[in-house]
Amino acid sequence: MAFAGINWFKYSSPASFYPVAGKMIPWVASVAVILAVIGLYFSFFVAPTDYQQGEAYRIMFIHVPAAWMSMFIYVVMAGYAAMGLIFNTRLSAMMASSLAPTGALFTFVALWTGALWGKPMWGAWWVWDARLTTELILLFLYIGFMSLEAAIDDPRRASRSSGLLAIVGVVNVPIIYFSVKWWNTLHQGASISFDKAPSMASTMLTAMLLMTFAFWMYTIAMVLYRVRCEILERERHSEWVMALVEERK
């Protein structure tokens, strides 16, 4: 939670956060690109062939990081939404709405790559399996969050309603995570978990972690870029935004 854990409180006013976010974006984006290049190299050239699944298992290197990010982003988004509702901080609601599109993207990627992995290995693109179904519900939650926010004109009411949806929907995340333990699912259990050693070769693990951090940095860059837009949009009548627009001409 490094992303949420940095002391944003100091920068919690949109006006002071705007330039900080602007300075961070190039750095974060560069780290994302570097990690992705190394991660892809590991995924295709360093990680060995799998004993059972041959080369098809290489889909894992985007499938698993995307699935992790889809859940992680949702939890962070719900956290910001809760902060916005409780403390009434303006920036929190903007962060929540900036996180949603990237979260939805990773959810879709997890489902898409899962289908492409499931077809050759399991023999089906889609199965109504507890893990798959709950991940699909996650996609609907993201879409619901974004549509609800877009449907209400008044920004404050919009963030309140969509924030509430985000908070209620967070119960789905542990269900996704533990579905493979709680039910008899076709989807296999976790290869990496807190209570046992990872059940994969170490270079495979390295590739997966590199891709995860690349996605993570990508998410931060996207969110910062988007939150800057949100700030400009919602504060467009304030003096500092007007001055900034003047300055750009």
Added chain:
Amino acid sequence: MGDGSGGRAKMNWSDFFTMGGYGFYVWGSYGVTALLIIIEIIWVLQRRKALLNRLARMSRLSKG
């Protein structure tokens, strides 16, 4: 594809593209992911550009 972990040096490009017969699935996964990421980046850049243009128009209107 070679002999697994030790065989990387012997790998050729056609092996790389066919992915042991799973090329469609592997490249379909990576390709669509890359495409979506590119679309998101373009979308976000466009949004900022459109927004700044709108704000500039607004400030011109309020002055004139």
Added chain:
Amino acid sequence: MKPRHKRLLFIVAGLAGIGIAATLILNAFNSNMVFFFSPSQVAANEAPEGRSFRLGGLVTEGSVEREDDGLTVHFTVTDNQKSIPVVFTGILPDLFREGQGVITQGRLGADGVFRADDVLAKHDETYMPPEVADALEKAKSGGNPSTTSSLITSEGGKQ
């Protein structure tokens, strides 16, 4: 006029989305949370009769027979207590092997043969290079490193 239309469209789309989601969830919980029946349950007549259901277990070693058409396959699914013969016509998933876990969907015939419309392979969460799998197997069984599938049955057949 225009923003109101837009808002209406969003609300309708949202409601439709929630409706579809609810239907899907109910459907899933209704039919699939109890994911499959084991051969023992089927032998004890616990599986639904005359209705399609899922049968899950391991493919019995040495039971796979292919017909001359190359598409029809006979095999038995076992949970190491009971076995159910299965017949399936179609393309099997790549991971379908003797000793491997499978989940088949279909109906039980009057002759006690399960006619599958669908065969899915279940794999575990272990990923490793083939050399490591061979070495592990050698260490485990003390020889006979020919197939990786016996690694799985040696675990499944403990009882």
